[in-house]
Amino acid sequence: MAFKRQIDRLPIIPADAKKHNVTCHYCIVGCGYHAYSWPVNKQGGTAPGQNAFGVDLSEQQPAETEAWYAPSMYNIVRQGGKDVHLVIKPDPNCVVNSGLGSIRGARMAEMRYSTARSTQQQRLTEPLMWRYGSWQPTSWDDALDLVARVTAKVVVDKGEDELIVSMFDHGGSAGGYENTWGTGKLYFESMKVKNCRIHNRPAYNSEVHATRDMGVGELNNAYEDAELCDTIVAVGTNSLETQTNYFLNHWVPNMRGATLDKKRLMMPDEPHATAKVIIIDPRRTVTVNACEVEAGKENVLHLALKSGTDLALFNAIFTHIAEKGWVDRAFIEQHTLREATTRPPLYPARGVADSNPGHLSSFEDAVEGCRLSVAEAAEITGLDPADIVKAAEWIAMPKDGGKRRRTMIGYEKGIIWGNDNYRTNGALVNIALATGNIGQLGGGCVRMGGHQEGYVRPSDAHVGRPAPYVDQILISGKGGVHHVWACDHYKTTLNATEFKRVYNRRTNMVKEAMDAAAGGTREDLVNAIVAAVNGGGLFAVHVDIIHSKIGQGAHVILPAAESGEMNLTSMNGERRMRLVERYMDPPGSAKPDCLIAAAVAQHMERVLREMGQDAYAEQFKGYDWQTEEDAFMDGYHKHAHNGELVTYDRLRALGNNGFQEPAQRLEGETIIGTDRLYVDGNFSTDDGRARFMDAPWRGLQAPGKQEQMAKYDFLINNGRANIAWQNGFLDQGNDFVMDRLPYPFIEMNPDDMESLGIKEGDLVEVYNDAGATQAMAYPTATARKGETFMLFGWPTGPQGNVVNAGVNELVLPNYKQTWGNIRKIADAPASVAHLTFKSKEYSAS
Amino acid sequence: MPKCDRLVDVGRRQFLRGSAATAAGAVAVAVAPSAPAKAAGAARVDYPSSRLANVKDLKKNVPLDVLYPDADAPGVLLKLGTRVEGGVGPDGDIVGFTIICPHKGFPLAYSADKRTFNCPGHYSVFDPEKGGQQVWGQATQNLPQYMLRVDDKGDIHAEGVDELLYGRLSNVL
Secondary structure: OOOOOOOOEOOOOOOOOEEEEEEOOOEOOOOEEEEEEEEOOOOOOOOHHHOOOOOOOOOOOOOOOOOOOOHHHEEEEEEOOEEEEEEEEEOOOOOOOOOOOOOOHHHOOOOOOEOOOOEOOOEOOOOEEEEOOEEEEOOHHHHHHHHHHHHHHHHHHHOHHHEEEEEOOEOOOOOOHHHHHHHHHHHHHHOOOOOEEEOOEOOOOOOOHHHHHOOOOOOOOOOOHHHHOOEEEEEOOOHHHHOHHHHHHHHHHHHHOOOHHHHHHHOOOOOOOOOEEEEEOOOOOHHHHHHHHHHOHHHEEEEOOOOOOHHHHHHHHHHHHHHHOOOOHHHHHHHEOOOOOOOOOOOOOOOOEOOEOOOEEOHHHHHHHHOOOHHHHHHHHOOOHHHHHHHHHHHHOOOHHHOOOOEEEEEOHHHHOOOOHHHHHHHHHHHHHHOOOOOOOOOOEEEOOOEOEOOOOOOOHHHOOOOOOHHHHHHOOOOOEEEEEOOOHHHHOOOHHHHHHHHHHHHHHHHHHHHHOOOOOHHHHHHHHHHHHHOOOOEEEEEEOEOOOHHHHOOEEEEEOOEOOEOEEEEOOOOEEEEEOOOOOOOOOOEOHHHHHHHHHHHHHHHHHHOOOHHHHHOOOOOOOOOHHHHHHHOHHHHOOOHHHOOHHHHHHHHHHOEEOOOOEEEOOEEEOOOOOOOOOOOOOOOOOEOEEOOOOOOOOOOOHHHHHHHOOEEEEEEOOOOOOOOOOOHHHOHHHHHHOOOOEEEEOHHHHHHHOOOOOOEEEEEEOOEEEEEEEEEOOOOOOOEEEEEOOEOOEOHHHHOOOOEOOOOOEOOOOOEEEEEEEEOOOHHHHOOOOOOOOOOOO | OOHHHHHHHHHHHHOOOOOHHHHHHOOOOOEOOOOOOOOOOOOOOOOOOEEEEEHHHOEEOEOEEEEOOOOOOEEEEEEOOOOOOOOEOOOOOEEEEEOEOOOOOOEOEEEOOOOEEEOOOOOOEEEHHHOOEEEEOOOOOOOOEEEEEEOOOOEEEEEEEOOOOOOOOEOOO
16 A cells, blocks of 8 residues: 555644745755744644634635645754744745645655654764774764864875865755855865865766856746746756746746736737747656646647757757748847857867867857758657757747747756767757847746755866866775765766775775774874775765765764754755755754864864974864854855845845845845846856857767667666655655655566566666666656666665766766666565556546 | 535636546535534544445446545545455445545546546646555645445445545544
């Protein structure tokens, strides 16, 4: 039977409950919620005067009511050292979600640490140190002392390149401006750590270097643009699942025609209709289905191209648009580079340099370089030529009266983690620039995003470009100390089979050395660790909210706080910045990452002085923060563009709607933000003019991909699912989620399953030359033969195990183009036997 | 206007392009509970035992509209035709569910072909053959299912619900 909570009654929020602003800390969309809390020995009543809603709760409430919350929105947590009831429910007045709660965000309360209700007992509550052959609780001072002594010894003796750092760079969850600043200041200001990487990729780089190099920041529109456009183009993004309430609250109304009045009001003098939608994705997703339901099949074009051929498709569309003259000439003349630049000598095989694998130039030059006929593109992509032409028409063919079409392009991991990232990204931005669709109402060429953003750090220029391929550094036995901040490469890196094998071996060398030094002094222990490091071992310090999979290799583990356990600021996919107010205590002695970074710095300073390294020690001053707000004021307030206008008090006053970055000015105490970027046509280049990219197709770019495709039977496409957040780091402790996903699913064509003797729910092994992993087979009638889709990053079967080490020139991983074979391991295990394997697609009947 | 009709009405107004007509039909006629609902002071609510139908009233794969635990709580009884875990009746194939989506309270439509309950609001899909498990969707709980008992006469009684119903903070108001 499906999991049921057997909860049939919840405490009622009293009228005088505390109410805190909360932005959901999971996906990029950042839905507004409120956290209500009140003493555990009190409760509200059903009479209107006795509850927070002022309504009679003895009556059934209607659909979309504000006056209801699910059991997943309730918990009992600690606040100021006392147990309180907690309800976290969607905010109907937040412009992002208008009261909608996703299957992720609407579980926030249930995903909080609670001793009273035994939820998220996996959370770390105190520092742990490898001692006596396992992890033992210890004090912060004891743990930090060992971290500082080993780190200082290694970097003083062998240089800062011996310190490898994996650190989140995002907002939401364990991120936020406070915490990216804290870690950034430690590693980029006090030190100049070069060998660092980000949570989901093996280097410290941008996922979208191309659009930035072209002068187009990747979050350049407003969610409202999805309500205003004529056409939505969704590339490699399954928005109903991964940006759920952005899709439901802003895309769907345009498909239904509910925004027509708004369109006519804001954009008079041109014809308006309901939105058309183009979806570019090898897989038929639930997003495609929902668009067909809402817009009608005649208004939805699903281009199910061959995996990895997006660049060819974009170039054919760009060519067709240019040939038809459906371009915005005035925009091109006024706001883009007008003189062609010389093509690099080895182009297209090689770019200007590995640091610049493209060729930025003028519109005309790009048209020439990207030129690809519809017929050629149809051959490469496997698409119907007529559909490519139709896509070009829906994007750019002028409306009645010659008015320019307003087209919003959203893209995400389908191309970011896909073939030839740099040029593919550039080729897509070409289309938006040529049609004048950036900085316009109903326009934008934007990342859809995964998590929220929250990046303010000192310069990372010393890292260089291309940035070091950190996983390969670790695999090759280099680096002596590894600091890991809320990253779990065991689940979310490429080439993970090999990475884990080496990481286990190298960290075990240090564990054995620590075991052998048991009973000795601190100096003995440090010497033993350093000797092991010099012999090829790796000393690992992990800062996280849970004891992660990669944390099995850790020697010191430091417990961090999360959003809501600390005040935390982030921005969403339309640059909307909000403050999540602290509404509960962190577990045990867990602290905000920024304050942990500060404590590491302070211990480094102390230890370095003891070592006689006074000058170096001086670099670790400036961390006298008492609270996360101090880190915010030291970081964002001083260093973000117009950050001096932004304070906690002003953000608190703006509630769940916040403001859209960058801040422009104050009106009184109210921060006025920026709805859209580039409205003035002044782009992010030295001369303010955007660049086009000469980006010809060059096949599967990353090493080993072509060979893998030839050798194995199945495409192992991969990505996210609605129900799960990221790699399941909290979901793995949630009964509702793990009941549904005891293993990652792999969607397979039913005929393929039959030919391999696989039944629904069977446990299968996915394997290739890079490694192996496991999944439960999910028969999917719409899956094409030879093409599968596996849940990414799941703890019980990481897909990264079978992704090879191939990256592009800028060290962007290519998770999507993975091929492997599949064999049955076992009949559906007991945890799977009760699951449904019906179609995920909604139908009206 | 009865509140269950208000729930339906929202579906009708908001989802013209979806399956509103189908959804609206789902709760048109329903059997009233035979015992009045009552609140209680116990930790779990005290459910009424309500006769909802007789096994003879059910046709295979055709949902029968019912109300439980009170007149403001629409649901269905469903004879699936195949024995399922939690099923009752001589063939172990009778189940009962609320048909109000636990995400935002929209009325679900039954797809006889797929044997799923589908929500026209935000596309959630629930499987009555698997205890109301959400196949895919937005809700943070699986579909609330009735605890059923069939007596010697073949009368089907509902005697509890296993998840919180949408729109009420106590299953029995």
